[in-house]
Amino acid sequence: MKHFIDLTDLKSEEVQDLVSLAVKLKAELRSGGNRPILKGKTLAMVFQKPSLRTRTSFEVGMVQLGGYALSLSPAEVKMGERESPADVARVLSGYADGIMARVIAHDTVLELAEYGSIPVINGLSDFNHPVQTMADLLTIHENFGRLEGINLTYVGDGNNVARSLMFGAMHTGMNFTIASPAGYQLTEDDFDAADRLKFGSATIQTMLDPDRAVAEADVVYTDVWTSMGQEEEREKRLQVFPPYQINDTLLDKAKSETIAMHCLPAHRGEEISAAVADGNRAVIFQQAENRMHAQKAILARLMSDN
Ligand code: CP
Ligand code: NVA
Helix, strand or coil: CEEECCHHHCCHHHHHHHHHHHHHHHHHCCCCCCCCCCCCEEEEEEEECCHHHHHHHHHHHHHHHCCCCEEEEEEHHHHCCCHHHHHHHHHHHHCCCCEEEEECHHHHHHHHHHHHHCEEEEEECCCHHHHHHHHHHHHHHHHHHHCCEEEEEEECCCHHHHHHHHHHHCCCEEEEEECCCCCCCCCCCHHHHCCCCCCCCCCEEEEEECCHCCCCCCCCCCCCCCCCCCCCHHHHHHCCCCCHHHHHHCCCCCCCCCCEEEECCCCCCCECCCHHCCCCCHHHHHHHHHHHHHHHHHHHHHCCCC
């Protein structure tokens, strides 16, 4: 693994190894601290969009592994405006040992990887959000003790988070079901790409009906209806998506032990009700914490000499 940009670039064994390493690093941290396997290493983080979890979890994670991370805001780099992604990558390659980038267009993170000489990690693009998926896999593993055979249902917009989640589910042998409104579904190309990743008994189903989608679910997952950069579509989306809200009425159609997931930030009253987000079936803050543990595994595999 040279970069961490898209889960379709990884083998299932690599994805599963990252989950196992995240479990180990989390336990090691809790039993006194991590070994400084990234001592002397620097991660340069470049943002074209806002972030709470991505910025903080990577920065704290680097420090816990003995390294250092610096954060470059959209206004200071103006990547693509003041300077091309290719030149940003070539410059940062002279200072740092890795780049983590949150970009608007997926091509930008690909350009960073093409022109830099250090590993590049995708911290969200318009196409996908693979570091979020790794935290989600860790969270599901912690809740069920396994991933293979778990029924994971995503309800809502067929967006960047949904796409990566489907790829991660295929790599780990889960049964992935997605319910999205017409016009907001993942594409045939996405489903074809996911088919090629299937490990073990993994399956995929796509449908319009959220009630049917959650019936057998162990996990019900959602994300915002309007992603960053789509703000002008917000009013239109608010007309379309209400039947896809994760609320108690929908979860009552699933199993009694079904858990609710959300990558955050959440809009209570839109894609998730306040009662579910703040209730005992939600594992959303466990997911948020797991961003750090899962990403430390990625950093270790890409940047550690040990
Ligand atoms: N889930 C997630 O990526 O959060 P941030 O946008 O706050 O980084
Ligand atoms: N789909 C959301 C995820 C935010 C973490 C967005 O792209 O804005």
